[in-house]
Amino acid sequence: MKGTARLVLALCLLLPGCGYSLVGRGIAIDPSIKRIGVPLFKDTKGKAGLDQLVTRKVIEELLKRHRFDVVQESTGVDALVEGTITDYRVVPVGFGASGVGGTTGQTQASRYSISLTVSVRYTKVGQTEPIWENGAYTYSDEYDIGDANTFFEREDQTLERLTTTFARNLISAMLEAF
Numbered sequence: 001m002k003g004t005a006r007l008v009l010a011l012c013l014l015l016p017g018c019g020y021s022l023v024g025r026g027i028a029i030d031p032s033i034k035r036i037g038v039p040l041f042k043d044t045k046g047k048a049g050l051d052q053l054v055t056r057k058v059i060e061e062l063l064k065r066h067r068f069d070v071v072q073e074s075t076g077v078d079a080l081v082e083g084t085i086t087d088y089r090v091v092p093v094g095f096g097a098s099g100v101g102g103t104t105g106q107t108q109a110s111r112y113s114i115s116l117t118v119s120v121r122y123t124k125v126g127q128t129e130p131i132w133e134n135g136a137y138t139y140s141d142e143y144d145i146g147d148a149n150t151f152f153e154r155e156d157q158t159l160e161r162l163t164t165t166f167a168r169n170l171i172s173a174m175l176e177a178f
Helices: 002-017 050-064 148-175
Strands: 035-037 069-071 079-098 106-124 132-144
Touching: 050 069, 050 079, 050 148, 079 132, 106 148, 132 148
Parallel strands: 035 069, 035 079
Antiparallel strands: 079 106, 106 132
16 A cells, blocks of 8 residues: 555656646736727728728727727827738638529539638837737638528628637737747
8 A cells, every 4th residue: 555655646746747738828918018009900902891890809809808908099008909901812612503593513602711811910019029920810711601692691790700719819829828
């Protein structure tokens, strides 16, 4: 019995040093940052309302953290999150047979992928080096067309879901050192 207790004690002492660790090292927040500005993201792709949607989702996600005051301004803040939408694509990724108008043998898109790429920079005001930066932060999602009459509605629903997840992952990457 004494030998078993020693073995258990030895294992308990050795296991913490087994070499496994998380890549992220917890929260990477400068305690002097109390107010973050998130000015309207720039949109180089011209998708109507996309800049407003992405900016709103980033602000909402920062507010969920309950650590900062977040405003859509670039003045009177301790840090800035600035972004430029560099790519927005909707491409067909699934195809099915079409029976429109009595013709057969034709194929049409039945599933689409939306991809969003944003250049993001998180900087403390007055410093030239960013706290965090990614020149091509990308996220994508897919949706089925279903009824042709709901094509744009499904795209909008998917874009809403995509930007929510995009913002959640972006803020985690920025603040949690991943």
